[in-house]
Amino acid sequence: MVEIPDRLADALADRYKLEGRLGEGGMATVYLADDLKHDRKVAVKVLRPELSAILGGERFLHEIKVTANLQHPNILPLYDSGEADTFLYYVMPYLEGESLRDKLEREQQLGVEEAVKVAESVAAALDYAHQHDVVHRDIKPENILIQSGQALVADFGIALAVSQAGGTRLTETGLSLGTPHYMSPEQATGDRSVDARSDIYSLGCVTYEMLVGEPPHVGKSVQAIVAKILSDTPAPITRSRELVPPNIDAAVQKALARSPADRFTTAAEFATALTDSGFTLPTTQVTAAATGLVTRSWNRLSVGLAGAAAVLALLLVWVLARPAASAPVIRYSMAMPAEERVAGVFGPSLAISPDGSKIVYAGPSLGSGNQLWLRERNALNATELPGTDGGYQPFFSPDGQRVGFLIIARARELNVISLTGEPPITLVGDSVFRLGGTWGPDGFVYYSKQPDGGLARVPATGGPSEVISAPDSASGVRRHAWPHALPSGKGVIVTLEKGLNLIDEQDDVGVVNLETGEARVLLRGVWGRYASTGHLLFVRFDGALMAAPFDQNSMELTGPAVPMLGGVAVRRGPDIALSEAGTLMYATGQPAGQLVAEVVWYDRQGGVTPIEPGWTVTPNPNSGPRLSPDGRNISMSLDGDEGTHIWIKQIGGPLRRLTFEGGNFRPQWAPDGESVLYSSTRGGQLESYRRDAGGSGRAELLVEWDSGVWSQTMSPDGKWLVFRTAPNIDVFAMQLGVDSVPQPLFVGSQTNEGGATLSPDGRWMAYISNESGMFEVYVRPFPNTADGKWQVSSGGAIEPVWSRRGDELFFRALGVPDQLAVVRVTTEPTFTASQPTVLFAWPEGIGRQYQPTYDVSLDGERFLMYRPSGPINAATEELIVVENFLQELKEKVGKE
Secondary structure, three states, X not given: OOOOOHHHHHHOOOOEEEEEEEEEOOOXXXXXXXXXXXXXXXXXXXEOHHHHHHHOHHHHHXXXXXXXXXXXXXXXXXXXXXXXXXXXXXXXXXXOOEEHHHHHHHHOOOOHHHHHHHXXXXXXXXXXXXXXXXXXXXXXXXXXXXXXXXXXXXXXXXXXXXXXXXXXXXXHHOOOOOOXXXXXXXXXXXXXXXXXXXXXXXXHHHHHHHHHOOOOOOOOOHHHHHHHHHHOOXXXXXXXXXXXXXXXXXXXHHHOOOOHHHOOOOHHHHHHHHHOOOOOOOOOOOOOOOOOOOOOOOOOHHHHHHHHHHHHHHHHHHHHHOOOOOOOOEEXXXXXXXXXXXXXXXXXXXXXXXXXXXXXXXXXXXXXXXXXXXXXXXXXXXXXOOOOOOEEEEEEOOOOOEEEEEEOOOOOEEEEEEOOOOOOEEEEXXXXXXXXXXXXXXXXXXXXXXXXXXXEEEEOOOOOOEEOOOOOHHHOOOXXXXXXXXXXXXXXXXXXXXXXXXXXXXXXEEEEEOOOOOEEEEEEOOEEEEEOXXXXXXXXXXXXXXXXXXXXXXXXEOOOOEEEEOOEOOOOOOOEEEOOOOOEEEOEOOOOOOOOEEEEEEEOOOOEEEOOOOOEEOEOOOOOOEEOOOOOEEEEEEEEOOEEEEEEEEOOOOEEEOOOXXXXXXXXXXXXXXXXXXXXXXXXXXXXXXXXXXXXXOOEEEEXXXXXXXXXXXXXXXXXXXXXXXXXXXEEEEEOOOOOOOEEOOOOXXXXXXXXXXXXXXXXXXXXXXXXXXXXXXXXXXXXXXXXXXXXXXXXXXXXXXXXXXXXXXXXXXXXXXXXXXXXXXXXXXXXXXXXXXXXXXXXXXXXXXXXXXXXXXXXXXXXXXXXXXXXXXXXXXXXXXXXXXXXXXXXXXXX
């Protein structure tokens, strides 16, 4: 069995003798132990350190007492709980049987009778707990144990205890309550006020899997699964297994209804339906309006005429008195020819006119790059808009006759073009952030202004611009992005950006008050729009479209958010648009952050060679692969079912896991190649650790910092540690074993610095700074950084990496697309750098980071990178259109 941490074994030694680790889940690690007091085998579950750090023992133990009183034959009892040396733990019986997960992995599908028997037992346990006001929140095969043919539910109420004890701080750990495949829609949207119907949904998922062989919603990532939960209807069980009785299929379908109101009220009702051969789902009977009026035949002409007149009169009264029928909601896909398709450029690429008759989008240019295209809704093809080369992020004027757009290839311009044939005009010739625009009802065009990223406006007819708002840097906001003016003229919906990428899971949707300039957070999301029905639409980082009632005059939410659909492409900013008339249009795509990629070598000409053909990984989007000093091994931060961990891959050899606690990011090899540095949440927040690359010994804490250690590097002599903090991006350094307090390298700086990397001789530090208004690569002496400064890039650049000989400096030149560039470097008699040379275009789908997303081979001729194995940022070949979307919006969300 896996080694037991000494500190944990010592902390529990007076009560329990730990024998070995049985397994590890999302919230706890499970150990087999001897109960010394009662002389019995038990399972001791120890909460993950990052959970314990924020919960606190007293609160958690208070909440968990509720579950200790649950006594039912199908509930695994809670023996004990406590806190020992910062460890929070709880104790349950150790069963010799197996879990339902073990059984499903062996048999894949269960017999109908056996599956129903298991579901009945679990339903009985749930019904008992629900009557005692306890909701499980994490029903899954791993928590259902099979002993002597009897099903028992484990971990009852643990998720509730964690939720109540942790409150909103749970999100700081990066964990969510519930396992993705078995989450109810309300859990998937982050609703903490779930009730018994959420457990019924999860049991429906488990029952579905027992019969079909897989859960009702599957995907390659948590985000993909959540998107399907919010938008897809599971295929009927009978499609996979024809002999499953119809009542069982119907019962599971009802349990899996997206709306809690459409599910069974109690778990007992679900169990009854599974065994009731007469149970069916409600059906809608359609009756012709004239039934009984047109089927009779009358023999006498006079009676026939009189009857006809009466019928016509009645029909006339009915037609005049009846309410107008709601227009049906219609969904369909709009194909895009390859030469006209929506380009995968920065930010929203799509705009739809207020009346829904036209769409304008960024598409391919006949030359190179992209341009704007216009497609009438009643036309089969689109046409180019002359004078819009390099244009992207279009938006319509309120009358639908003009379109605003941005160009960054020249001077980051804001332009307007008329759809009646006049040439475009430039409203702002520079200092425009590539973060969208909006046309207000007051005759102003609003946009994000460089260098501070605040909201600015300019008259739509031309004139001077003025700044309306500034980002609140103290709360980590860097820019006001993707603006949308409210029809009331009182405010502008914006995305409050916090990351270097255009989208980030920590971004919020907010509103800027045009009178005061104050920006206020509304909710978590990456894009927001106001709908004329009085709702705020917003897209989450996982691609789910949500809606909440919103008062545009008070600029406040008036009700909870409700899921509308999933699968919106949010690769570089959501490709989604809504007309005032109610037509919704969006591109589908993989959720942000999801990346399945090959690990490859690029040569200087852009040629690609896989490290191992067919080998793919799921890298964490915040970390790139790093090559060991001897060139034999690669360290990577990979996402998986057990979280984000550091892995070591021997080139041509095995892949092995290095970390087991917390979330672990941005690995960096120590100069000797014997150990790996990385940032980890194992202590509750991001801190810097070092561990032997072979996996022996324990991880060593190098430095902890109030605002977190987001990345680190070590000087070639091993004496200095240089690291980056957030949210106000700063670089610090400390001499290991000498300094007790790290020192800032940029004293008094009001800008953001990061990406620090030291030259092979340790004398020079390359880094990025946005002091010019955009990020560029600079070089300073080290450790005396005040002795000089040289800017080596222009036009925007990030991710500097030294060659192993120190005679070249590589970096990522920003553009459309980004490119890998290099400068030749000399350091004697002083530092000089050549003009940059572009090597090749950056792989699509690799997001921008402060730290490098690539590494350089020992000879400087190849570059270690991730290359997406699927079309993550490919151009959109089709658009999903939802006609009369506002009708669905009102029905699902209502108004409060």
